[in-house]
Amino acid sequence: MIHIDGKPADAELLKELSKDSLEKDIINILANSQKIYTYSINELKFELILRKEIIEAAHDLNRSGISFRVFRDSKCNREYWDRMDDGGFAVKSDVSPGEAISDIYKNGSRYGTECATAIVIIYYKALLEVFGKERFDQLFPNIYLMNWHLIDNKLKEVGLTHKETDYLPGDRRYFINPDVDPITPQWQGENVIDMNHGLYYGHGVGIRNAEAMIKILNTKRKKDAVESAYLLDSVGRPNFRNLADIYYREH
Amino acid sequence: MDTNGSLSFLDQIRFTNGIDHCKTIFREIAEKEREKAIHYINQTELYFASLFFLFPEIDELNLYENLSRRNYIALGMCAKILEIEKPFLDIKQLGRKNGRDIPLILNWMFTTGSAEDGINSEYDRVLDAVAALLVIDHKDTSILPFMVNLIFNRNKKGLLNHDLIWCFMKSCNPHVLKLSADYLLSYDPKDVELACKLLSIKMPDAEEWDDMRGRYNHYIAWLNENERYLYHTGESLNLTSEPMYYDVDLNAKYLCKEVLQHNKKIGNPFTSKERKQLKQFLEATENEKRILAEYSNRIYYQDQSLWNKWMHLPLQEQMNVAAAGQGDVR
Incomplete structure (x- = not known):
């Protein structure tokens, strides 16, 4: 069940928010649940937008040409990233973190890493799409990509299950x-x-x-x-x- | 590296003049006196690192047929781990568990090879895989102290230690927690930070740094109390940023029965009485379970007849006694 501002959500409002099939599916799961999901209208809108971008970013990464490599053999585009001794990638201090994330999607064949890091990349890309490059760069100035290790504080919850x-x-x-x-x-x-x-x-x-x-x-x-x-x-x-x-x- | 013991000829050269010189000397000897080179490479005292770094020369000079079984299998393992195609090393025939000496050979690779950890990525990859085979497949716990040293050394150097941590914890041996806890006493904050992560405990507050001995003692007391009831959760750094590698099986603790590490199940078949006790225990809330299990374990070791009486009480009465912390149910 969905509660908006402390009250059960209006069916018309939920219908309005279900602009496409994905949003409809998400809202249906939430609305039909035994659990009460509490939101403000903006919070629910934001969650729908971000979930949609996460899925889009996953589709795009799948098409990007990035390869699967173990940390010992990981690779990255050195124009944007420093490859660290543990196999992780640290964004270079003189580049835009947003552009560095975008480069993984543009030049995927120059990157190779393990599955957890790929998921972290997806979250960053989704946030980049939602926030825009300028705001994203302010929010995430020091990105480190290596599974759930050293993940940015604002995204730390994705590292926890x-x-x-x-x-x-x-x-x-x-x-x-x-x-x-x-x-x-x-x-x-x-x-x-x-x-x-x-x-x-x-x-x-x-x-x-x-x-x-x-x-x-x-x-x-x-x-x-x-x-x-x-x-x-x-x-x-x-x-x-x-x-x-x-x-x-x-x- | 302790070089005071009996060192093989090739190790002596490697320790004194380095790997490249050792490779040159070996090649020169092999080209002039093949038998002598074979004798040197097959010396029982040889360290694994020397064999590993002479792999290209052995391959080029085609010395495979003359290798001792130990060396042949060790190089076969390296080829398999590094995914190198070597027709002369028919590793498929080796089969990882064929031959009783396989664990001994793996143990030799790891224990004589771990001192050279960090020399290059391929070498470290072999060490990680050998460690994993030993502790997971062959249940060889003798290497756990070597492994914990490697994990913390790599951490200091910023090198990859995630695979090693994974198999260290997957050894399903709660002793790994004791080995990790020892690093709470280190003067290096990096060691303490990693130890806290491995033990799933919070980092010390500013004032707690002054009493790390107290913190260590507290953890060891907890470990001693719960060691019999710990099980490996399967969590890893691949799954989560904060893995809890081992957790307490509250059912086991309540019944005061050990958890078997190989299958995570409570040891020995349940009696009908235990089944009944467990059934009522499972109806309790999580918080009640913790209180009951802790109390049960405590009085079990204090007074077994008292424990027997307490275990026969209905759940609510057990809870009343446990919550009050009373020791007397007579």
Whole structure:
């Protein structure tokens, strides 16, 4: 159930907000839930916009040509990023962080990293689209890309996972692979974005349904494996409310 | 590196004059006296690093057939881990678990090789994979102290340690927490910061830095109380920025039964009485479970007859006693 400003949301208002099928799907999940989701109208609008951009950014990253590489072999465009000794990328101090994120999408073949970092890139790209380059550069002056390590404070919640009543398009989910071959720890699990309609985007595996994701991970298990890969029931979400506060302060 | 013990000829050269010189000398000997070169490379005292760095020369001179089984398997492992195609190293036939000596060979690779950690990325990748095979596949816990040193050394240097942390924790051995806790006593704030992350405890406040011994003692007391009930959660740095690697199984703690690390299940089959006790325990709230489990464990070690009586009480009465912290249910 959705509450706006402390009251159950008006059906007409929700209909108005459901401008496209994705927004409609998100609102339906929220409205039909046992849980009460409390928003201001602006917060709900912002969450819908950002979730839409997250999915768009995942589609675009999938088409960008960025390769899957383990941290030891990670690569980046040195015009925008410094490749660090741990395999992470730190944005150069003399470039625009927004342009550096955009470059990953423009020159994807010059980049290679693991699945978690790809998800962080998606969140930054979505925020770049929502906030615009100038504001984004002010908000995120020191981007460090390396899984959930050293993630910006304003985005730290995506690095944390917790159980939720509902799963929504744009959520971060995780397929865990408990019996992974110890020689290939990069397949210990796949970080994914919920793309709606039962599909997930995972860097290195593309956009697939849960069954296909599990099938791929199961091929990466050790020989005497007994446990299948599976989708964890937890999610990672940015703090939409805080980000909305920042957004509306400027608009 | 302790070089006072019995060193192989090639290690002596490597320690004294460096890797490049060692490679040159080995090649010169092999070209003139092949048997002598084979003798040197197969010396039992050889450190893994020397073998690893002479891999290109061994390959070029095609010495595979003359390698000892230890060296042959070790290089086969390197080729597999680094995804190098080497027709002479038929690693498929090796099979990781074929041969009882495989764990011993992996152990040799890791224990004699870990001192050279950080020398290059490929070498570190091999060490990480060997460590993972040892602790996950072969349950070799003897290398855990070496691993914790590597993890903290790499952390100081800003090098990649995530894979090593992953397999260290996946060893499913709560002793890794004790090994990590030792770094709470370090004078280096980087060590303390990493130790806190591995132990899933908060960083010390400004005033707590002055009493890290107290903090360490507090953690060790907690670990001693809960070690039997800890299980590996499967969380990792790939999943979350704040993994909780081990957690307390409250059901196990309530019944005072150990958690088996290999399957995360509570040890020994339940008696009908235990099943009944667990059933009522599961009806409690999470907070009540914590209180009940803690109380149960405490009195179990103080007075087992008292514990038996308490365990026979209905849940609400158990809770009343536990919440009041009373020790007497007579």
